[in-house]
Amino acid sequence: MPTDLTRDLMDLIERGRDRQLRLAVTGLSRAGKTAFLTSLVDQLRHAGLEARLDLLSASREGRLLGAQRVSQQDLAVPRFPFDRARASLESTPPEWPQPTRGISELRLKIRYRPGRQQWLRPDTAELTLDLFDYPGEWLLDLPLLDHDFLSWSLAQWDAAGPARRAMLADWESAVRELRLDDEADEARLAEISERYAEGLRAAREAGFSDLQPGRFLLPGELSGAPVLQFFPLPGLEQASPDELERLPETSVYRTLARRFSYYQQHIVKPFYREHFRRFDRQIVLVDVLGALNAGPERFEDLSKALHRLMQSFNYGQRSLFSRLFTPRIDRLAIAATKADHVTPEQHARLVGLLEALLAEPLKNLKYANIPVKAMSLAAIRATEAREVTHQGRKSPALKGVTLEGEPLLAFPGEVPSRLPDPAFWDRQGFDFTAFRPQPSTTGALPHIRMDLALDWLIGDKLA
Ligand SMILES: Nc1nc2c(ncn2[C@@H]2O[C@H](COP(=O)(O)OP(=O)(O)OP(=O)(O)O)[C@@H](O)[C@H]2O)c(=O)[nH]1
Ligand SMILES: [Mg+2]
Structure with missing residues (x-):
């Protein structure tokens, strides 16, 4: 233009x-x-x-x-x-x-x-x-551009550790009942997608970050649209890409793969192209x-x-x-x-x-x-950074007001300077308080x- x-x-x-x-x-x-x-x-x-x-x-x-x-x-x-x-x-x-x-x-x-x-x-x-x-x-969706539906499905299953799997358990039990070559049932796919979205939302609440598709977490105007009704499929480790492509057009696999590709082409790519390329x-x-x-x-x-x-x-x-x-x-x-x-x-x-x-x-x-x-x-x-004296010893502290409005003067703890090892997590938890902005x-x-x-x-x- x-x-x-x-x-x-x-x-x-x-x-x-x-x-x-x-x-x-x-x-x-x-x-x-x-x-x-x-x-x-x-x-x-x-x-x-x-x-x-x-x-x-x-x-x-x-x-x-x-x-x-x-x-x-x-x-x-x-x-x-x-x-x-x-x-x-x-x-x-x-x-x-x-x-x-x-x-x-x-x-x-x-x-x-x-x-x-x-x-x-x-x-x-x-x-x-x-x-x-x-x-x-x-x-979160940008990495999804590197995949096709098959590789994305495999990657999603690989990525999920035990805690995340637990949050997606409801979805997992439903998706395992699907067969790749079943005739796709719109209502069933919509329902399973909703379970997937719920699992992702729970995972985000629990502090996980590597969650896709991102629009499932914040659909905006796409809420309820079929483009948001897909999810990764399990059990594809041994599948041959050619055989999958030969499944009927209306099969579960091909329907989900089509939606995944539509999501890539029409949602993620334009966002990336218009806002992130230059x-x-x-x-x-x-x-x-x-x-x-x-x-x-x-x-x-x-x-x-x-x-x-x-x-x-x-x-x-x-x-x-x-x-x-x-x-x-x-x-x-x-x-x-x-x-x-x-x-x-x-x-x-x-x-x-x-x-x-x-x-x-x-x-x-x-x-x-x-x-x-x-x-x-x-x-x-x-x-505000402060110094407090406790039993004759000076130590650093922070002064602020918590989100609930309580004034607080405390030493919030030490930050590890390297990636913490498992023993470290057992030994010491972290609990940094969230503060209200200053007046x-x-x-x-x-x-x-x-x-x-x-x-x-x-x-x-x-x-
Ligand atoms: N104490 C402190 N808290 C901050 C600061 N910046 C952000 N926060 C906290 O982090 C929260 C998230 O910050 P936002 O700037 O909204 O984060 P965002 O990346 O825009 O988040 P989304 O819009 O959800 O993607 C805020 O509501 C604050 O509670 C900061 O400089 N100091
Ligand atoms: Mg923001």
Whole structure:
């Protein structure tokens, strides 16, 4: 379509001039994406005034003039509800922004004074930053693009450990009664799919991450549609793909395989193509502490889910040519979120643990020569670091207010700096309390290392 073409061309020209950057804020469900985006916008809007952004060089050098929200490019995508998120944080008592139910977009124009004055270079310059927010569940589906129905079914059965299997027991007993070559019964498939969706929801509640299909967890407008009525089939280990393809068109196997493929082509691919293909930079947010709270099987599951998720992105150094025609992510950050749940001296361990959790993808990125930075941050800091004296000894502590409104001063525990071994889980449980956001003041939202993240992700464009 001509309008799309014009838009794409404008995009390319802006990219070519380094004046536009598309940043992917990614992370699984509840990782802290909405909080990160709300804080990012808030910090940049207050830049040069109340925001504390010393680790962002353009701000430290007094060259960052501020940022404004401007009309986004794609008018069909809802605008990121920044004002609503900010209003929840400002309510009494303060509340966290709602979980995200759909995709939204935001465009910021950042004004700055270039650091190196050059001939013909203006005194002030602008960088357009495009940001997206979406439900974490939808991202769980990207790895599903690598599969056909057969390999997906096998992978799903492989992935399920005992605790997850237990949650899907109801579904499993029903699906084991199906025969591959039975004539498909619509109502029966719908009912078994619902049991599958229920099992997935229970697994998510229990802290598991590697759950597909993501739209089963958050169907949106697809609720009840046949495209969401499929599930992996058991007992396919010895099956021959050719024989399966020869089953009647209306058989259980072929019907489910068709729906799986429809789901890939019409739900996952468009989402990926429209929103995730053309990013320049990426931050992967990980709720490491939440996974520690949830126990060993969930922790393992998180590591697998993140590994798969990162395989779906296109990483590579950008030459001018590749940058114009196939934009790739040329720099990324990985961040352990909600670092304000532990005392500051634990932050280095949190980063160590994050690196261990993402060891495989990090190896691949290193091999591809893509700069990656690991960090811990709190997009919206809800606690204050304190020191308490107990029996003459000083020790670190956190002060905050629990979600129920109880003031709390406590040492929340030690973070292991490596992947915990089984003995560790037996020896020590984790119990990091969730805190309420702090009552708001007029300035920017309190944070930990949002400026470091900004410096790494966009700092070079503000040089
Ligand atoms: N203490 C603290 N809690 C945080 C922080 N960021 C997020 N949280 C907590 O984590 C929850 C989830 O954060 P969101 O930003 O909504 O996560 P999300 O990734 O957008 O989640 P979905 O929209 O469900 O995919 C929040 O409701 C807070 O309870 C932070 O910086 N500090
Ligand atoms: Mg969200």
